Amino acid sequence: MFFGRRGNPAARRRRRPGVRIHRATVVRSARAASSGLLSGYAALAVAELASAAVRPEAGPVTAVGGAAVDRTPAALKDWAIRHFGADDKLVLRLGILAVLMLTAVALGLLALRHRRSASLGVLLLGVVGGAAAVTRPDSGGPADVLPSLVGALAGAALLSALSGRPAGAAGAGTGAGPDRRRFLLTAGGAAVAATAAGTLGRLLNSSRGRDAAASRAAVRLPAPASRAPAVPRGASPRIPGISPFTTPTADFYRVDTALVVPAVTTDGWRLRVHGKGVTRPRTYTYADLLGRRLIERDITLTCVSNEIGGPYVGTARWLGLPLADLLREAGVRPPSKGGPADQLVARSVDGMTLGTPVEAVMDGRDAMLALGMNGEPLPLAHGFPVRMLVPGLYGYVSGCKWIEDIELTTFAAYDPYWVRRKWAREAPVKTQARIDTPKPFARPAPGAVMVAGVAWAQHRGVDRVEVRVDDGPWEPADLAAEATADTWRQWSYRWQAAPGGHTLTVRATDRSGTTQTEERTPTIPDGASGRHSVVVSVG
């Protein structure tokens, strides 16, 4: 008998529906999760297109990423730079995308039961993105909310459509029949449309970068009126593994908060000089600056976030104009000559602010507005078209890239970006030496081993470098000839290595007589101190 073989009808009713609901739930959940993901994808794609109409920087991922950077505690930012280096921005972006994906899946699942709330959730994400965009220091105004909001509206509408109740109840929840066809058609159509919108947005957004690159390619740098002092022969010894005296531009470290490299063209660029004690405020064009007396200098730039032995230091040949000339033209006097402003605040096109002592800019050192780096116009990532440089000061208090505004003010009246985040107001570069070779945990053969590296104490000059093996005495290293007090010096030490494990330590002394101390301090608030050591195993 039919029922006989399958057990009694009551038991079957109890068991079978259970199995069916289970499978249907899996199908429904998978579909809901993909609806969420697809809606999130569509929201981002539409936002990308909308951001092309507003500003690429107002796109939700960039805005949220930027806002996260602004709010990141100094210690975490430092940690990110240390661990991810130049990839820190990519890691941040991927992190935001991962969180968005998880949220999208969750909202898709929520839509199974609470369609309205899920769509509201998508809109709420849009509000978060919009809020991040308008509160960024470089915000272009209220229009910056649009990319996130328009994207969220599209995402919310799609999620609602994809999680709608099927027209006929027949296929409800089973993933079969007309319901399934309708779902696949809507989803497929949305995926194609979103991809088209996103691709178009990307193309439009990248055209700005292309304009800036074309503007840079059109620049012809004039010859400097004052050449860089010749680098003495012997400033660049040929020791395998040592940092070259001039850091190739491609290897030059990059540290900034810009998730999208600002795309500035020389045509649209202006530099305004104004503020306290400025008797003749002025606005300069790029051509104005190119036509002035230019100087060329080798200068070593260092980041305050550089750990002992770290990579955020480099030397380039910069071409630019003396900043002090420009300030004197504007009527500015340094505090020592009775000027009312002790802080120069440089502002970049992306809203970054950096504060520099006016005294340092006007004390005769080669503080400059740089237009060229290593014989070429400034690369976009290093501040094209114009950046500031002040030898002897960490980058965050002197090196404003993509500069567009110089305001004379006081330290009492204004705290720039990093100072508001607990970094020091004033930050001269600390004297440091780094061992470039041998590398940590290298296994050199016993006998003569070249220990070599670089040492810097910008604007004071490196006077002496010493090396110590294990707990032995400090031995003088050979110092390469000095180019200027504003550049690093290479050093080397020929070590007679005995088999076994050894710790090599280096210390530098600058011309003011200060020797690097053993005491280690963190990079916050005004730069790391301590000595670099490398452990090797000879044998």
Ligand SMILES: Nc1nc2c(c(=O)[nH]1)N[C@H]1C(S)=C(S)[C@@H](COP(=O)(O)O)O[C@H]1N2
């Ligand atoms: N606009 C802008 N300028 C900036 C920064 C930034 O985040 N934004 N970072 C500063 C810091 S912390 C350093 S160390 C130098 C690094 O310059 P580089 O990237 O050319 O090496 O740029 C400085 N100028």
Ligand SMILES: [Mo]
């Ligand atoms: Mo920095």
